[in-house]
Amino acid sequence: MDSYSLPYTFSQRAQQLTSSTIREILKVTERPEIISFAGGLPAPKGFPIDIMKAAFDRVLQDSGKSALQYGPTEGYAPLRGWVAEDLKRVGANVSPDEVLIVSGSQQALDMLGKLFIDPGSKVLVEAPSYLGALQSFSLFEPEYVAVPTDDGGLIPESLTEDRTAGARFIYVLPNFQNPTGLTLSLERRKALVERCAAAQLPIIEDDPYGDLRYAGEAQPGLLGLGREAGATVIRLGTFSKVLAPGLRLGYIVAPKPIIAKLVQIKQATDLHTSTLTQMAVYETVKDGFLTTHLPMVRDLYKEQCGFMLEAMDEHFPATATWTRPEGGMFIWVTLPTHIDASQLLARAIENNVAFVPGAPFYAGSEPQLNTLRLSFVTVSEAKIREGIAILGKLIKES
Structure with missing residues (x-):
């Protein structure tokens, strides 16, 4: 046939x-x-491997019935609390209610596409940008507008009124960007959030690699800087690069109205992220293992x-x-x-x-x-x- x-x-x-x-x-x-x-x-x-095996064993031994049961869409409360506390390292003060646990940050990208993009919606991305995000967003038929970059990464001055007008969001990877490996300087981070605040342009800050710095000075995240500047920043994080990608565990941090809508989208997608995996990851990280x-x-x-x-x-x-x-x-x-x-x-x-x-x-x-x-x-x-x-x-x- x-x-x-x-x-x-x-x-x-x-x-x-x-x-x-x-x-x-x-x-x-x-x-x-x-x-x-x-x-x-x-x-x-x-x-x-051994640490994760021990964590899964403890969870199944001590809390097996709840670990194998359905869980809340928002995620396992202790893990959400841990994420909120951990974000203080990058200069952000958030509440656990602003954290949604997802099945890897790729799911986060798909959900955000569903949330923001209609056919023909303007979406700003770095040139070049992460291929997985482009694939995910493309399902919803956006009109991409490329934001120029140079040896220092994204150029904030290129966010002109013409470029930002009507855009649903800008998607950026400020740390060790995929594919370029570049990192935005503090000066550019501040300029980026200030321009986006003025344009009322939400920022999706994807930061899967931020904990993998082995040279130079750590920079504050866009989430904390954005809140100081009055910008809307949605931060994506993942346990794939700090523990293992097979866990398929990530998170979204955003203002509560955005989280509320994402919860509805996730309920229509997979109900909730694996309870067992969330509990085992929390068991692993709760006492400072990372x-x-x-x-x-x-x-x-x-x-x-x-x-x-x-x-x-x-x-x-x-x-x-x-x-x-x-x-x-x-x-x-x-x-x-x-x-x-x-x-x-x-x-x-x-x-x-x-x-x-x-x-x-x-x-x-x-x-x-x-x-x-x-x-x-x-x-x-x-x-x-x-x-x-x-x-x-x-x-x-x-």
């Missing part, structure tokens, strides 16, 4: 769906000979990043430039303008190296075809040096 005689009809929304560029590349990287710098996966060495665990993860990522930067300094041509992240998992490379990273990828895969071309990270603007993203956290030192040497040779040949 061909695709034109199927006994069912997909919605227009479903017919417009396309596969993730990264997921398609990852299919290739399953081959054991491939050195993959493509996936944005946390390092498995950082997963606290203060001893995260330094090990940061040291690991710092070392891996150092290996890659050293190899790039040695093997990449002077005509290429790249970011030097202070944290997170990614390095962004800009090649000479005549090199198409998608064509380079085809040659790289023939030589058993994979990366993500930069074009899919752009929305609402002309993609920069001469860019690419490298991830370093799941590759050994030897493979990093071997793969970067191969990639450098291919760039020089191009």
Whole structure:
């Protein structure tokens, strides 16, 4: 049966769906000979397996009946309280009633798309921006407007009246941005929230990597700065990068009217986030485990990043430039303008190296075809040096 005689009809929304560029590349990287710098996966060495096993065991032993039961849509109250208290580290004073626990921050993006976007709604995103967010928001058919960036990340002065007028929100990743690895300075953070407050433009602050800083000075979050400036800031956080992504646990912090609507949306989506997982994560973090665990993860990522930067300094041509992240998992490379990273990828895969071309990270603007993203956290030192040497040779040949 061909695709034109199927006994069912997909919605227009479903017919417009396309596969993730990264997921398609990852299919290739399953081959054991491939050195993959493509996936944005946390390092498995950082997963606290024994600690998590003990936490699940304790929860099932002490509170098994409630852990396996339905729970409130808003989330497990002690975990919401922990999140509210933890946010003081980034300068935000919030109440547990302003916290909604979700099934990973990807669900948060989907819910916020449902909340704010009608077909044709103007949505502001960085150029480039996180591919997963673009995929999620695109389901609701927005009109993307790209906000220019430079070596310091998003340029607040580009938030002109014409650009912000009528926009539903601006989506930003201020810390170790995916894909560029860049971090907004304090000066730019303040300018961003002040301009958004004046324009009455809500900010979605996505911060999955903020706890993974291994160089430079920590910056206050947009949530706290925004409340001081009178801006509406919706903050997304996740336990995927500080504990493990398989937990599928994240959270949204927002003013109570927004949380109330998101609760209704979540009730129509999955009723509530896994009670067992929430209780086990709270059992893990409640007594300060992350203060001893995260330094090990940061040291690991710092070392891996150092290996890659050293190899790039040695093997990449002077005509290429790249970011030097202070944290997170990614390095962004800009090649000479005549090199198409998608064509380079085809040659790289023939030589058993994979990366993500930069074009899919752009929305609402002309993609920069001469860019690419490298991830370093799941590759050994030897493979990093071997793969970067191969990639450098291919760039020089191009």
